[in-house]
Amino acid sequence: MIANSPFSILIVDDDKSMRQSLVDLMEAAGWRAEAVARATQVAEILKGALPDVILSDVRMPGMSGLDLLDSLDANSAPPLVLISAHGDIPMAVQAIQRGAYSFVEKPYEPRRLLTILTHAAERHRMQQSNERLKERLYKLSGLDRILLGQTDAVADLRRDILDLAETDATILIEGETGTGKELVARALHDLGADPDAPFLALNCAALSPDTFEVEMFGVAGQADGRLVAASGGTLFLDEICSCPLPVQAKLLRVIEDRQVLPVGGAQPRPVDFRVISATNEDMQQAVAENRLRQDLLFRLNSVVLSLPPLRARRDDLTLLAAHFLQDYARIYETDAPAITQDDLAALLAHDWPGNVRELRNACQRRVLAARRGGGSMAQAMRADQQIEDVPGTLREAVAAFEREVIGKAIKAHEGRMDDAAEALGIGRRTLNEKIVKLGLDKDALL
Structure with missing residues (x-):
């Protein structure tokens, strides 16, 4: 109306x-x-x-x-x-x-x-x-694609994300590897009050106690730290259970005090960001094993979102597979292969330990095989697929393959980087890093 x-x-x-x-x-x-x-x-x-x-x-x-x-x-x-x-x-x-x-x-x-x-x-x-x-925001954020499905668990999760995005609540995202934790964190940010604000994603397993303060807090009179640059936006702490204990203590202090002291500085600098964390582990077990500080856990788990594993939502398998096949068919400029009864049986018989990420990769291999005139879903689900006509070294092969796939995804989605990242099954931050590393020219692709 x-x-x-x-x-x-x-x-x-x-x-x-x-x-x-x-x-x-x-x-x-x-x-x-x-x-x-x-x-x-x-x-x-x-x-x-x-x-x-x-x-x-x-x-x-x-x-x-x-x-x-x-x-x-x-x-x-x-x-x-x-x-x-x-x-x-x-x-x-x-x-x-x-x-x-x-x-x-x-x-x-x-x-x-x-x-x-x-x-x-x-x-x-x-x-x-x-x-x-x-x-409209739901569609723009890609939430309908990130959490595609019709099962009650997925529908409830979509509603929770939409409701929580409008708040500043501290959120912990639980889920097995491949369930889309970073994509959900990004959706919470994009659907929030200021989607243009900074989104800083930290892989906690890669944080070093020796360089943490210089990198995150900055150096007085020289460079601002990454936490200062992220102020006003969202801080995403991925793999929080793998964070070194000395770094956990420093993160806890920042979250509690909302300020950082640059290295060599006399006055702290205020920071303000929403904190979203993610883990694929049992948090209580990590606390019991002294790998996670309990006081940090209490700061992070104000609201908990649990992403269901793919094996718990088998009714969504056909829908998800059809979606990924169509997406990769568009990227590779070919027709999407139909899902046969044998394909469906193979999909339902598998336990999907790699979850949605594993299914997405299998659908990519299925489309590549269909482009050569053969293949089946059962064959695509095997992890030992042969790669034809690749460069001499593994590094060259991986780089060539990534360059082709990323370039076609950017072209297929007409430069919409969030859509390209979602189709590739990676976060926007990871996509940007790969574009720089591979020397891709986005403008030349479009």
């Missing part, structure tokens, strides 16, 4: 003269009005275009106005205003408690009724606008 289009109303009243009087009033005020005599007719009408507000009598044959209120979906139905000549305070209170927007007694005062209905319609339009914006 266009935001500045006339408001619309559905009037429900068994009194014909009252229905017509209300229609005349609303149309005179510039509204589009539709009227019915029975509340039982409303459900069918709401299958079409929703009105901005429903105005219903309370006492009617069959279904009453309160019964109509109870029958509406609170998440999607327009606001309901009840009107009755038999109204009293207890009935009004009951109506509001059960979800009515407001309650008006007959005989009504036209100006007051119009004011109430206008406010109800404006609120409904605002809610619809917010939902459309959220859906």
Whole structure:
């Protein structure tokens, strides 16, 4: 519905003269009005275009106005205003408690009724606008592709991410290798209040206690540290259980104090960022084994998101495989191979220890084989696939292969780097690093 289009109303009243009087009033005020005599007719009408507000009598044959209120979906139905000549305070209170927007007694005062209905319609339009914006952000973030699937666990996780993205809560993401933890962290950032703010992803296993302060806190009078540069955005701590204990102590101090002291400096510098961490380990076991500080865990696990392994969502396997096959077919400029019954049997029989990442890689190999005129999903799922026509050394082969795949992904997604990274199954940060390392010219590819 266009935001500045006339408001619309559905009037429900068994009194014909009252229905017509209300229609005349609303149309005179510039509204589009539709009227019915029975509340039982409303459900069918709401299958079409929703009105901005429903105005219903309370006492009617069959279904009453309160019964109509109870029958509406609170998440999607327009606001309901009840009107009755038999109204009293207890009935009004009951109506509001059960979800009515407001309650008006007959005989009504036209100006007051119009004011109430206008406010109800404006609120409904605002809610619809917010939902459309959220859906647009959902699509732009790639969340529908990162967490593609129809199982309840995945649907609930998508809703949790959308809700949490609007907060500044500290979030711990749990999940096995290959379930998409960094992509979810990036989605939480991109769907937040300031997606253009810095997103600093740290592989905690690679952090050195000896160089941590210089790199992260900076040196007084010289260079700012990475944490200062990330201030105002998101700090993503990946593989937190693998973080060296001395570094954990320094991270904990930063998270608690929200400031860093540059090396050689006398005054601390304030930092402010949202903290998201991720692990593929049992956090409590890591604490018990003295590999993770318990006080740091308490700082990180305000909210926990658990990403389900692929073996726990087998109903999504066909959907995911079809999506990845189409994506790689586009990258390699070929037709996507159909999923046969034998392919489906192979998909369902496998335990997928590498999760979605493993499935994505298998689909890539399947498309490459199909481009040469053969292959099956069972063959593509083998880890010992032969690579034809590759350069002499392993390093040269890997670089040539990555250069071709990344270049085609960037071209296929018309330079949209987030989409290219998602199709390749890597984070945006990793993609940027590989582009630089491989010497790829993005502009030349497009």
